[in-house]
Amino acid sequence: MKKWLFSLGIVLAISSVLAGCYGGGADGESAGEKKGKGDIKQEIVVNAMTEPPAIDPAKATDTTSGWVLDHIFEGLYTRDKEGKPVLGVAKDVEVSDDGATYTFTLRDDAKWSDGSQVTAGDFEYAWKRVLNPETGSAFSFYLYYIKGAEDYNKGKGAAENVGITALDDTTLEVQLNSPLGYFDSLLTLWTFYPVQQKLVEGNADWAAEANTYVSNGPYKMTGWKHESNVVVEKNNEYYEKDVVKLDKVTFQIVNEATTYYQMFKTGELDLISTLPSDVLTSEKENEAYHEVPYYGTYMYMFNVEKEPFTNAKVRKAFAMSIDRKSLTENVTLGGETPAYAMVPEGADTPEGDFRKVGGDYFEENAEEAKKLLAEGMAEEGWTELPEVTLIYNTAENHKKIAEAVQEMIGKNLGVKLKLSNQEWGTYLETTKQGNFQMARMGWIGIFLDPVVNLDYYLGDSPNNRTGWVNEEYDSIMAQSKVEQDENKRYELLHQAEEVLMTDMPFMPVNFYKFNYLANPDFENIAYYVNRYPNLKWAEKTK
Template structure:
């Protein structure tokens, strides 16, 4: 994302891709979007199978061990393939694995690797490529920020934290075609998780040959998915072409996909109207202009944008100050006026309409909304916090993305906080996506605007972000009760108790304002009617182009 992920998620314009999340986090959804229009038909198109799209940032990394953002994970999802791949209904469908046998207790998965599956250099894809690739994510020497997502695998956490051995990890290549995976607890989401970027295979010989350069250029990347990169110009764009070595190449209709990096929404719209690109995202002022067009559509996604606070800053280590900030700005105005693209204000961590529990109800029904816009309450909390700090002023630097919409959101929040919280001064620091991720990873920020998309369909993909010393707990908030609830949920075999633990953990995050949720992302976009069957996912990577095509283009 980091869907995730992080996942490059942005502020909600998505130049129709995902540059606002950090993995499935971290992209900047204030860019342009490349989503699906959901239509399709049978038959082989006669038109040139070339799709032209926009992206809001460059690709940070195509090394599955190191990728953390949604831009990287979107590309990985289309140039590589895991054991399984998510289909148009977000159900796992066989990929590099032909099938799987799951033990009765749900703890052992035995995958049969597809015969005839090859890398783009002609070498066969084997079970060892998965054992090696996954263990490289867990290798503590590699510093993978996404290693924690493998904690459901036996021995994974111990190896990653230096307390266990590589050979004790429950991932074993029994032979070239058989991969055995042992879990610590049953996980219904595990098959889907194997489609996610960090679970991609790695060809050991190629990985060792490339070293630190792996995934930094066309020449240092190898592919086993529907497409492969033909060109990649930093900060300009990249081109994918059909991978003729892919096992299911007959199902791939597109011959070429061109991505152009564009940060300004109006530029994307101009390119769309000129016929240079086939999809673009819209900001609020453009929604009214195009909402009656047959090319217009909106969608609400299970992606959350929020303010994250660095507890190393004295003021932000104060719960009253954090709670005051959460209640001092109008989230509805951001969603409904600044964005106006289907986004909805959020006073929660786990998004609405994302996942249902053992009782069949939406997870969101348990805690409802916690916190949110209330100026009077914000001012009371603010005064209490200032008194505890022994000061009457607070100055904060606000780290933000450098996209157009992110700038508007940042300026709005700054204005609200300075207006409603006497003595507050906010200075905005806008940074390109990659720079922002680096600053956050290093803890070099005070307050920042962040986003997270789900890596798999379970509340845990959001809630465990904030465990003590977690790789995406960049504000270093810590709560022992919260940590204990997450540990209990991760080891529980009682579905109802697990759900209750996750709900209690979410409530602690929100009541203490470990973060301040801003909105659940929606996106408004224009899509040419001849673009068919781009699959848009609710979790993991945002888009699959394997089944997409161009049909009916004049």
């Protein structure tokens, strides 16, 4: 999805065949050598692949919407080129001695794209809007670290009791339940972006079209042709506008991999990701190919409230019956690694990488999988397995993986798996409603800590669409969030993951890496390990 929504990181190179597309002249001079940099049209066209379901900070849950939001909004903290959290709209922060109260001072030159001032009140309003039960934000639980936030969101408390207070136009006080070492990283998530109160209250559909949109980031939305493209242009009201070199970014919406690959080759697209598997091997030798780790997990969710996945042995049998090494080496081909747990590599702990310390939770074994399937069916009194359909959102790579999994499960379990696909927005709604048995999903951590991966399967998380609720799991996760001893905190997170992998409401497939092809005429594109590329500093040089 969404989604630690979990596929980032390869910028594919352009082959010599494509040199003419990007300015190579007959005499060997590039276009940049023939004219000054100031004459270069500073525009880039990138492929978003799918229509963003919700370009609203309070309602976005997917990485596509988040990609656009990260360019048109900015929070109290933002990210530098390396992806590290740095102050953004806030110019200063003071933390109380007990580590539980943050007092932010906003920049005097923080403006909305309409020229009006961004205030502390806008942040208070935006965050409480996320928590307001009527908003229905799926990411509201990320604010539960704040005093009174969970009670308000669950209808047990009032908004005025939430520890978010605008002391004046430039001062915001935030009271946490307890100290949180990664609070700065958390605040880079789009859920914590401000919104303009007068705009939102005056127009319920303010985020549905470009002509009603106001934001505060490096770019502002100027066009949105639904199912076609989203256009953002440089925001001259942005306090750091001088670092923004691009005048225009177009997020094109082309879903079919072969099509967008050909569009890249002809120069219609400057940046694409998730390449067709049949070109990955050859493109890896090109100069613009990059393979960046992506802190996320590709998986298939089981709906534990629908047969046959009401039985844990059946769930485990499915998970044990596929060959992940074969999938990553022969199907996905993008540098992904087999996954036998929820948390990917990349999160450092005092004992070492969290994943390496925790190890794998199961092994692939077709014979054992058959036995577990038979035992599960016997427990349920089934003489034959109920029909099973696997659904995935429409994309060539998802289709190829699903077809390979279909074949493996058929061969190793003797189960005839049906496949079905849906457009992304429809797919999200289908899984949200629980109208599935087995469904593809990806989850990308918003920062490098196991807690954000494991939060996905909390019993009350709107993102957990499996129907699985485990009180022990929820209790351990809650303990981890108040534990101040780092070693003990990670021990608790390992315990929680063990509970999750014992019940197995999902089957992990691989840990992500992302592949990209990028026009080499562009420099300073920032490739993050848990977000799509940031174009704030990007510049076309020739």
